[in-house]
Amino acid sequence: MSDGIHPIASLLAAVARGITGVQVQWAGCQPDVKQRIYFANHTSHLDFVVLWSALPSEIRALTRPVAAKDYWEETPLRRYLTEKVFKAVLVERGATAKTKNHEEGHFVGRHLIEDLAVALGKKNSLILFPEGTRGDGKQLGEFRAGLYHLALRRPDVELVPAYLENLNRILPKGEFLMVPMLSLLTFGKPLQVEPHEEKEVFLGRAREAVSSLRRIGPA
Amino acid sequence: MLQGFRDPKLMCLFGGVLFLLIVSSLVGRILKSASKTEASRATIDNLNARIRAWWKMCLLFGFSLLVGRTGSLVMFGIISFLAMREYMTLVPTRRGDHRTLFWSFFVIMPLQYYLIGIQWYGLFAIMIPVLAFVFIPTSIALSGDTEHFLERAAKIQFGIMICAYCLSHAPALLLLDIPGFQGHDARLLLYLVIVDQMSDVLQYVWGKLIGRHKIAWRVSPNKTWEGFVGGVLTATALGTALWWATPFTPAQSAALSFTICILGFCGGLVMSAIKRDIGIKDFGVVIEGHGGILDRIDSLCFAAPIFFHLVRYFFVP
Numbered sequence: 001m002s003d004g005i006h007p008i009a010s011l012l013a014a015v016a017r018g019i020t021g022v023q024v025q026w027a028g029c030q031p032d033v034k035q036r037i038y039f040a041n042h043t044s045h046l047d048f049v050v051l052w053s054a055l056p057s058e059i060r061a062l063t064r065p066v067a068a069k070d071y072w073e074e075t076p077l078r079r080y081l082t083e084k085v086f087k088a089v090l091v092e093r094g095a096t097a098k099t100k101n102h103e104e105g106h107f108v109g110r111h112l113i114e115d116l117a118v119a120l121g122k123k124n125s126l127i128l129f130p131e132g133t134r135g136d137g138k139q140l141g142e143f144r145a146g147l148y149h150l151a152l153r154r155p156d157v158e159l160v161p162a163y164l165e166n167l168n169r170i171l172p173k174g175e176f177l178m179v180p181m182l183s184l185l186t187f188g189k190p191l192q193v194e195p196h197e198e199k200e201v202f203l204g205r206a207r208e209a210v211s212s213l214r215r216i217g218p219a
Numbered sequence: 220m221l222q223g224f225r226d227p228k229l230m231c232l233f234g235g236v237l238f239l240l241i242v243s244s245l246v247g248r249i250l251k252s253a254s255k256t257e258a259s260r261a262t263i264d265n266l267n268a269r270i271r272a273w274w275k276m277c278l279l280f281g282f283s284l285l286v287g288r289t290g291s292l293v294m295f296g297i298i299s300f301l302a303m304r305e306y307m308t309l310v311p312t313r314r315g316d317h318r319t320l321f322w323s324f325f326v327i328m329p330l331q332y333y334l335i336g337i338q339w340y341g342l343f344a345i346m347i348p349v350l351a352f353v354f355i356p357t358s359i360a361l362s363g364d365t366e367h368f369l370e371r372a373a374k375i376q377f378g379i380m381i382c383a384y385c386l387s388h389a390p391a392l393l394l395l396d397i398p399g400f401q402g403h404d405a406r407l408l409l410y411l412v413i414v415d416q417m418s419d420v421l422q423y424v425w426g427k428l429i430g431r432h433k434i435a436w437r438v439s440p441n442k443t444w445e446g447f448v449g450g451v452l453t454a455t456a457l458g459t460a461l462w463w464a465t466p467f468t469p470a471q472s473a474a475l476s477f478t479i480c481i482l483g484f485c486g487g488l489v490m491s492a493i494k495r496d497i498g499i500k501d502f503g504v505v506i507e508g509h510g511g512i513l514d515r516i517d518s519l520c521f522a523a524p525i526f527f528h529l530v531r532y533f534f535v536p
Contacts, residue, residue, distance in 0.1 A: 021304060172314060179320040180304040 013053035028189030042129035043168035089119040137168035161188040163213035186213040303382035315364030347384040388523040400466040414458040418480040422450025439491035451480040486521030
């Protein structure tokens with residue numbers, strides 16, 4: 001991955017900030033260049049751009065999104081945005097479920113985590129949406145296991161929860177026109193996988209960490 | 220560029236505003252060092268934050284006026300955008316309103332300002348009350364979602380009336396062709412903004428100093444009769460004293476600035492009522508960090524269209 005921010009990425013970040021007027025709060029930690037995995041709720045295509053634009057530029061240059069391969073490789077425009085502009089790490093959603101047996105599933109899953117670990121490398125950070133798909137903004141979906149496995153694979157990387165509010169009203173799923181509205185972004189306290197912690201327990205805790213950052217009650 | 224510099228009276232108005240800002244900054248600083256109790260310190264910090272915001276706003280506004288008509292139009296266009304963004308955030312809209320909102324923000328609102336730019340008064344006057352009034356409910360109906368239909372159409376129409384239509388009457392003053400006053404319209408706009416905003420500030424100050432009796436405590440606990448009367452009278456006096464910068468006689472200036480003050484009060488009261496209605500406390504977090512554009516311009520939204528039409532009716536042949 002070459003260093004530096006693509007000019008289109010900066011432009012899109014500026015537009016996203018202008019439309020959403022996002023108000024950022026670092027509630028549980030401070031911005032830092034140390035390696036991190038930012039994980040947040042997912043309701044809109046804007047989620048990544050807004051979260052990314054909220055980071056100081058030196059951190060931004062080192063932070064890559066994790067995106068769903070099936071969706072983002074579908075059209076040339078999407079491919080261009082993910083590959084060239086945002087240098088996304090593409091992963092296959094539900095790859096393990098598609099395999100024939102347990103062993104193969106295990107193998108594919110490990111492969112996927114390895115890809116993400118490589119993408120993190122020595123200095124990069126990732127932005128991840130563990131729900132795996134965009135929700136309606138009312139309720140947080142169940143988290144997928146990738147976050148847990150990646151955290152075990154790279155215990156040196158900080159896991160930072162974040163909550164994005166109101167973005168689903170600005171650019172909802174299935175819509176390509178944006179409506180200007182104000183939004184909020186809150187970063188929480190980093191968390192870790194405890195020794196011998198079960199997958200379900202950790203994922204539940206991570207989900208709680210994200211949803212606890214919500215500042216506005218359900219509409 | 221910078222045609223405003225060639226108008227000495229406009230420069231005098233600016234000088235006055237600048238002087239006022241410097242004095243208030245000094246007073247703010249003195250009060251800060253003199254304050255003893257926790258409560259008074261909070262009030263004074265709030266006051267100083269307001270004064271800082273005023274500096275920024277005045278510099279921006281002053282610059283846009285100096286640039287000329289286009290500068291003012293762009294400036295008010297941006298204010299409209301920010302105000303409507305705030306309003307639509309607060310008002311509960313549904314997924315079915317999405318396209319309607321998109322057209323309101325990116326077509327209707329810019330068009331309203333463009334019409335001032337090309338001086339098409341006829342269309343400017345009916346764009347939002349007539350054309351958008353027909354368009355908005357139709358567009359919502361086409362979305363297929365009929366739940367709370369009337370409420371949604373009304374809320375969006377009201378928002379665009381307040382944030383785009385009403386406010387756009389302030390820069391529309393630059394359209395008016397007043398005999399003997401050609402080329403000085405920027406003064407008229409500045410006059411409106413000074414009287415309107417000073418009326419806000421003075422009502423706040425009088426209210427803090429001697430305010431006792433609440434006007435409508437359910438709607439706005441900070442509005443008192445003392446603040447209202449004191450603020451309106453002093454701001455009217457100030458407006459009267461500025462007659463030399465306008466095409467008005469002192470008596471006309473007094474009547475017009477009195478009207479601006481009363482309407483400004485009405486605007487503030489109505490906006491408070493709206494906020495009570497939609498329960499601002501939930502979204503208060505969003506607004507506070509942004510200083511609340513709507514809070515600053517609510518009085519102007521009511522004063523601008525009436526002032527515009529009074530001047531147009533009585534002074535433009």
